[in-house]
Amino acid sequence: MDLEKDENWQQLVAEFAKLSPKQKAHLALNLSDTLAPPDQQTPDEVSKALDVELARRVERIQSGKVQGIPAAEIFPNLGHPGS
Numbered sequence: 001m002d003l004e005k006d007e008n009w010q011q012l013v014a015e016f017a018k019l020s021p022k023q024k025a026h027l028a029l030n031l032s033d034t035l036a037p038p039d040q041q042t043p044d045e046v047s048k049a050l051d052v053e054l055a056r057r058v059e060r061i062q063s064g065k066v067q068g069i070p071a072a073e074i075f076p077n078l079g080h081p082g083s
Contacts, residue, residue: 003009019027033042041049060066 016024016027029043033044057066061068
């Protein structure tokens with residue numbers, strides 16, 4: 001199918017061009033979510049899972065259950081350019 005010749009496609013592209021950059025980004029994110037296979041998480045789901053994991057880790061550090069390792073000790077072992 002040649003999308004450039006499809007009237008519906010042309011109308012959709014014209015309407016998209018009228019959107020603000022923020023609206024375009026929001027629409028693009030929503031559309032990308034529909035492309036994810038059913039067995040994969042959407043970007044929003046991944047973001048929420050990362051937030052939960054980050055909160056869990058912060059709580060463990062703040063409660064004293066775990067102790068962080070200073071970056072100065074970690075980066076040399078990783079071969080980080082800034083070390």
